[in-house]
Amino acid sequence: MNERYERGLRKLTEIDAEAVGNIVANLQDIAPDFARYLVEFPFGDIYSRPGLDLHSRQIATVAALTALGSASPQLKVHIGGALSVGCTREEIIEVIIQMAVYAGFPAALNGLAAAKEVFARHEARGKSTSSI
Amino acid sequence: MNERYERGLRKLTEIDAEAVGNIVANLQDIAPDFARYLVEFPFGDIYSRPGLDLHSRQIATVAALTALGSASPQLKVHIGGALSVGCTREEIIEVIIQMAVYAGFPAALNGLAAAKEVFARHEARGKSTSSI
Amino acid sequence: MNERYERGLRKLTEIDAEAVGNIVANLQDIAPDFARYLVEFPFGDIYSRPGLDLHSRQIATVAALTALGSASPQLKVHIGGALSVGCTREEIIEVIIQMAVYAGFPAALNGLAAAKEVFARHEARGKSTSSI
Amino acid sequence: MNERYERGLRKLTEIDAEAVGNIVANLQDIAPDFARYLVEFPFGDIYSRPGLDLHSRQIATVAALTALGSASPQLKVHIGGALSVGCTREEIIEVIIQMAVYAGFPAALNGLAAAKEVFARHEARGKSTSSI
Amino acid sequence: MNERYERGLRKLTEIDAEAVGNIVANLQDIAPDFARYLVEFPFGDIYSRPGLDLHSRQIATVAALTALGSASPQLKVHIGGALSVGCTREEIIEVIIQMAVYAGFPAALNGLAAAKEVFARHEARGKSTSSI
Amino acid sequence: MNERYERGLRKLTEIDAEAVGNIVANLQDIAPDFARYLVEFPFGDIYSRPGLDLHSRQIATVAALTALGSASPQLKVHIGGALSVGCTREEIIEVIIQMAVYAGFPAALNGLAAAKEVFARHEARGKSTSSI
Numbered sequence: 001m002n003e004r005y006e007r008g009l010r011k012l013t014e015i016d017a018e019a020v021g022n023i024v025a026n027l028q029d030i031a032p033d034f035a036r037y038l039v040e041f042p043f044g045d046i047y048s049r050p051g052l053d054l055h056s057r058q059i060a061t062v063a064a065l066t067a068l069g070s071a072s073p074q075l076k077v078h079i080g081g082a083l084s085v086g087c088t089r090e091e092i093i094e095v096i097i098q099m100a101v102y103a104g105f106p107a108a109l110n111g112l113a114a115a116k117e118v119f120a121r122h123e124a125r126g127k128s129t130s131s132i
Numbered sequence: 133m134n135e136r137y138e139r140g141l142r143k144l145t146e147i148d149a150e151a152v153g154n155i156v157a158n159l160q161d162i163a164p165d166f167a168r169y170l171v172e173f174p175f176g177d178i179y180s181r182p183g184l185d186l187h188s189r190q191i192a193t194v195a196a197l198t199a200l201g202s203a204s205p206q207l208k209v210h211i212g213g214a215l216s217v218g219c220t221r222e223e224i225i226e227v228i229i230q231m232a233v234y235a236g237f238p239a240a241l242n243g244l245a246a247a248k249e250v251f252a253r254h255e256a257r258g259k260s261t262s263s264i
Numbered sequence: 265m266n267e268r269y270e271r272g273l274r275k276l277t278e279i280d281a282e283a284v285g286n287i288v289a290n291l292q293d294i295a296p297d298f299a300r301y302l303v304e305f306p307f308g309d310i311y312s313r314p315g316l317d318l319h320s321r322q323i324a325t326v327a328a329l330t331a332l333g334s335a336s337p338q339l340k341v342h343i344g345g346a347l348s349v350g351c352t353r354e355e356i357i358e359v360i361i362q363m364a365v366y367a368g369f370p371a372a373l374n375g376l377a378a379a380k381e382v383f384a385r386h387e388a389r390g391k392s393t394s395s396i
Numbered sequence: 397m398n399e400r401y402e403r404g405l406r407k408l409t410e411i412d413a414e415a416v417g418n419i420v421a422n423l424q425d426i427a428p429d430f431a432r433y434l435v436e437f438p439f440g441d442i443y444s445r446p447g448l449d450l451h452s453r454q455i456a457t458v459a460a461l462t463a464l465g466s467a468s469p470q471l472k473v474h475i476g477g478a479l480s481v482g483c484t485r486e487e488i489i490e491v492i493i494q495m496a497v498y499a500g501f502p503a504a505l506n507g508l509a510a511a512k513e514v515f516a517r518h519e520a521r522g523k524s525t526s527s528i
Numbered sequence: 529m530n531e532r533y534e535r536g537l538r539k540l541t542e543i544d545a546e547a548v549g550n551i552v553a554n555l556q557d558i559a560p561d562f563a564r565y566l567v568e569f570p571f572g573d574i575y576s577r578p579g580l581d582l583h584s585r586q587i588a589t590v591a592a593l594t595a596l597g598s599a600s601p602q603l604k605v606h607i608g609g610a611l612s613v614g615c616t617r618e619e620i621i622e623v624i625i626q627m628a629v630y631a632g633f634p635a636a637l638n639g640l641a642a643a644k645e646v647f648a649r650h651e652a653r654g655k656s657t658s659s660i
Numbered sequence: 661m662n663e664r665y666e667r668g669l670r671k672l673t674e675i676d677a678e679a680v681g682n683i684v685a686n687l688q689d690i691a692p693d694f695a696r697y698l699v700e701f702p703f704g705d706i707y708s709r710p711g712l713d714l715h716s717r718q719i720a721t722v723a724a725l726t727a728l729g730s731a732s733p734q735l736k737v738h739i740g741g742a743l744s745v746g747c748t749r750e751e752i753i754e755v756i757i758q759m760a761v762y763a764g765f766p767a768a769l770n771g772l773a774a775a776k777e778v779f780a781r782h783e784a785r786g787k788s789t790s791s792i
Contacts (some may be wrong), residue, residue, distance in 0.1 A: 005311060024635065030644045034625050034636065039703050042233040042633060049693070052226035059188050060195035064234045067196035067500075069334035070597035071234075071634035073179075080752070094184035095192045097298050101174040103500045106335035106465075108298065109287065115166045116294045117213045155505065166493050166504065167314070173305050174501060181297070185499045199632075201730035202465035203502035229694050236595075236630045237702060238731035240694065241683065248690045295649035302405045306497040316485075316490035320455050324491045327456035327551065328463035331764075333598035345444040358448035359456045361562050366460045366467075366764045368727075369570060372562065380558045419769065426776045429577075430757050430768065437569050438765060445561070466729035467766035570761040580754035584719050588755045589719035592762045593729035599762075622712035623720045629702040630731075631725045 005036060008044030014054060015047070015081040023077070058082035061093050066111035067103035075111065079118040089119060137168060140176030146186060147179070151167040155209070190214035198228050198243035198263055199235035207243065211250040221251060269300060272308030278318060279311070279345040287341070322346035326359050330375035331367035339375065343382040353383060401432060404440030411443070411477040419473070427440060453476035458491050462507035463499035471507065476513040485515060536572030542582060543575070543609040551605070569645060586610035587623055594624050594639035595631035603639065607646040617647060664710065668704030674714060675707070675741040683737070718742035722755050726771035727763035735771065739778040749779060 012020045018037075027035035032096055058081055082092050092115055099101040100108035144152045152170075152219050159167035179189055194214055197207040224247055232240035276284045284302075291299035311321055322345055329339040346356050356379055364372035405521075408416045423431035443453055454477055461471040478488050488511055496504035540548045548566075555563035566649055573584055593603040610620050620643055628636035672680045680698075691743035707717055722742055725735040742752050752775055760768035 019256040024613075026644075028646070029258075031621050031625060031640050034628070034640065037625075037628070037701075037705060038637075041697075045697060045701075046230050046233055049229075051220075052230075056188065056191050056223065056227070057190050060230055061234060063192035064199035064231060065634065067200055068235065068597075068632075068634075071334075071632075073639065074634040074637065088183075088787075090183040091188065093295050094181060095188070095293060097181075097301075098178050098184075098189060098192055099196060100298070100301070101178055101501075102193060102206075102500045102502060103200065104332075104335075104496075104500045104503075105302060106221060106329065106332075106338035106498060107339065107500075109291075109302075110335065112291065112295050112298065114154040116290075118145060119294070124658065126653060151765060158512075159505075159508065162515070163489050163493060163508050166496070166508065167689035169305075169309060169493075169496070170505075173309075175300060177305075197502065198487060199466075200500075200502075201728075203500075203506065206502035206505065225691050229697075232694075232697070234632045234634060236628075236632045236635075236728075236731075237698060238630060238725065238728075239541075239632075241687075241698075241734065242731065244687065244691050248686075249379075251690070260779065285397035306510075310494050310497055313490060315484075315486040316493050316494075320487065321494060323452050324459035324494055325498060327459040328495060332463055332499065333596075338498075344514070345493050354447040355452065357559050358445060359452070361445075361559060362448070362453060362456055362567075363460060364565070364764075365442055366413075366457060366470075366600070366766060367464065368596075368599075368760075368762045368764045368767075369566060370593065370596075370602035370762060371764075373555075373566075373602065374599065376555065376559050376562065379538075383558070385476065422776075423769075426779070427753050427757060427772050430760070430772065433569075433573060433757075433760070434765060434769075437565075437573075441565060441569075461766065464729075464764075464766075467764075467770065470769065476771065526726040543717070570792060574758055574761055577754060577757075579748075579750040580758070584716065584751065584755070587716050587719050588723035589756055589762060590721040592759060595724035596763065598729055602762075616711075618711040619716065622709060625709075626706050626712075626717060626720055627705055627724060630721060630734075631728065 001054075002040075004040040004044035006044075006060060007048050011043040012039065014085060015043075015058070016077060016084050021076040028123035036094045054085040055087055058085050058087055059091070059095055062111075063099060066099040066107055066114075069103065069107045069110060072110070074116060075114050076118050079115050080122070083118075083122060089115075115124055118129050134172075136176035138174040138176075139180050140166055140171035140174075143175040143179045144171065147175075147190070148209060148216050151209040151212055161259060186217040187219055190217050190219055191223070194224060194227050194243075195231060198231040198246075201235065201239045204242070204246060207246050208250050211247050212254070215250075215254060221247075230254060266304075268304040268308035270308075271312050272287050272303035275311045276303065277297055278349060279307075279322070280341060280348050282389075283341040283344055318349040319351055320332070322349050323355070323359055326356060326375075327363060330360050330363040330371055330378075333367065333371045333374060336378060338362040339378050340382050344386070346384075347386060353379075398436075400436040400440035402440075403444050404435035404438075407439040407443045408435065410481060411439075411454070412473060412480050415473040415476055450481040451483055454481050454483055455487070455491055458488060458507075459495060462492050462495040462503055462510075465499065465503045465506060468506070468510060471510050471513050475511050476518070479514075479518060485511075531566075532568040532572035534572075535576050536570075538569035539571040539575045540567065542613060543571075543586070543611050544605060547605040547608055549587075583615055584614040586613050586615055587619070590620060590623050590639075591627060594627040594642075596634055597631065597635045597638060600638070600642060603642050604646050607643050608650070611650060617643075662700075664700040664704035667680045668702075671703040671707045672699065674745060675703075676737060676744050677772035679737040679740055714745040715747055718747055719751070719755055722752060722771075726756050726759040726767055726774075729763065729770060731788070732770070732774060732789075735774050736778050739775050740782070743778075743782060747755060747786050749775075763779050 024035040061078045062082055065071050096111035154165040190213055193210045197203050228243035288299040325342045326346055329335050360375035420431040457474045458478055461467050492507035552563040586609055589606045593599050624639035684695040718741055721738045725731050756771035
């Protein structure tokens with residue numbers, strides 16, 4: 001446990017503790033160090049930096065993962081994370097729709113399918129997520 | 133001239149009239165209809181939608197184009213556009229740095245090189261861009 | 265209902281009314297405007313343009329989606345669409361095989377798996393698709 | 397000199413002997429075997445197959461390389477090749493525009509810039525390429 | 529049966545005869561020639577070249593397929609192939625972790641999930657794979 | 661100066677001190693923290709791990725960057741780095757050629773062009789790089 005790791009864990013609690021907890025648990029038997037890096041570098045180093053609020057950071061991540069189109073599990077985690085830090089569903093949908101311009105309609109369609117799944121899961125849990 | 137085109141042109145004036153003007157001019161002799169689509173769909177339809185402010189839209193676009201890594205000219209236009217709609221240089225740099233997490237260090241390095249070039253060009257023009 | 269939308273719907277009927285109908289229905293509760301854009305821009309604007317016949321347009325789309333490798337649901341829709349507009353199975357297979365040259369053997373292998381699934385579904389429906 | 401190589405060379409003569417000749421020459425001192433593979437596999441094996449005419453093959457290649465967006469030199473060669481096998485400029489432009497739907501507007505814009513350059517070079521050489 | 533095909537089959541026996549056998553069998557009814565190309569070019573031509581040992585070739589392939597992120601079935605085949613040619617599990621994990629630097633954390637996470645699946649399958653078969 | 665940074669710098673000296681020094685210098689005025697991350701995470705954390713030797717790590721990186729095709733400056737740095745850690749030119753060429761199988765011929769061709777440039781630069785400097 002070092003300072004970067006602790007800072008990363010605190011940041012993760014703000015975003016999506018459960019989802020990342022699952023990822024870290026899944027890595028324990030195959031690459032435990034990578035689980036540590038995942039907490040330390042993206043969350044302890046990058047997301048903890050001043051200069052860009054968490055709302056904008058989640059907008060950026062949802063945009064990038066939708067555009068790349070090859071990281072569906074991570075896109076779903078970060079759509080959930082966007083809800084957690086206060087992005088509205090409408091904002092998330094808008095970001096994904098906008099990706100049709102930069103990465104094509106299939107990327108946006110697949111991103112919308114991911115959002116639909118995440119939104120439904122949130123509702124099933126009775127979570128009161130941000131209203132549209 | 134239709135409603136979508138006019139709405140797109142107004143939106144473009146808020147973002148980066150000069151850069152997009154150059155793009156549209158370059159298309160006149162080879163694909164003038166595509167110049168029209170470029171105004172109508174991305175700007176007249178998408179960027180003109182409510183539900184996400186222009187600041188967040190530019191954050192999303194800079195993120196996606198940095199992550200994709202294959203559209204350097206368009207990334208530069210939208211870094212300029214991000215400055216125009218009020219993103220600070222610090223916010224732009226943060227978005228690009230964050231892409232190291234999602235698309236790798238080379239994508240972030242090439243994004244930072246693009247930002248450096250755009251910032252320098254803005255200074256050379258004596259434009260008072262957003263302060264860090 | 266505007267002119268672009270109506271033209272797009274007519275074009276879609278030529279390509280794959282059922283598949284796109286499903287996509288549009290799926291979008292109704294999450295992003296109904298995007299369903300409209302999907303009809304208007306790709307099909308009302310682009311596919312309706314003169315200068316390239318639908319046969320060549322489907323060849324181009326199957327090639328691109330096979331090469332990108334990140335849009336499997338859309339690739340399957342457009343393999344079905346290629347059959348609908350008169351491409352033979354042999355032509356579709358040839359396009360996908362050719363992508364081994366430009367995007368690698370895995371892209372072609374995954375494209376062939378998609379084609380196999382679409383061809384089998386067409387046969388199960390008793391559709392007399394183009395013979396090889 | 398084997399049968400595949402000879403068949404590949406004949407096919408290349410139909411497409412763009414000069415451009416591929418340059419590529420092969422460039423490879424002689426660094427990877428001469430790869431120059432041979434380039435003639436044998438893509439052109440001796442794939443492009444020589446029946447079942448898809450050269451016109452459709454060039455449509456497919458221009459589509460894929462525009463969509464991938466990371467192979468500008470090869471896209472230019474194949475835009476030239478498309479002209480050589482009888483694709484009109486209009487058809488080439490249509491294929492590239494269509495890629496905005498599947499890979500985003502930046503991919504199409506960069507593809508159009510490549511086409512503009514190739515068309516200009518053809519005109520400078522006094523070649524009477526296919527008219528629009 | 530030609531020389532390249534026979535050489536390719538021998539090379540495949542060293543890497544992962546079963547997995548590639550399945551792929552070739554799957555192609556028989558849809559694209560039998562592509563099954564032949566798959567043996568001839570990648571394995572008969574490329575993997576059979578001197579100058580790079582099979583261990584390094586599998587390191588390179590696992591790296592590339594992890595980074596591309598769009599060819600999960602082929603990545604799994606080549607993780608198995610890496611074990612077959614004597615790469616240790618530790619080496620495979622290290623290569624995949626390293627891809628976080630070049631293609632982002634999601635690419636590495638999805639690569640690790642693929643490795644976990646392949647390693648578990650190998651253990652279930654009672655194969656004594658390379659120890660970590 | 662922390663332990664990870666120092667370890668990263670030592671590792672970089674083994675790979676390509678000059679090239680990375682230039683990158684770090686270029687970042688000083690725009691994103692100095694990113695220069696620090698670049699030393700700390702890829703080189704202080706990842707490349708310094710046991711379990712995979714530097715030779716294999718450079719093979720993996722050259723493979724991935726050739727396959728991705730969108731990071732030409734970084735590919736050149738790591739081709740130079742591969743020479744520094746003892747990869748022969750022949751091994752580097754083999755890795756790049758192999759990428760034709762996984763990412764297509766254009767990716768391999770552009771990788772070979774990068775290698776040609778790096779090899780020529782090394783010769784011009786009178787460096788006795790690894791012999792073929």
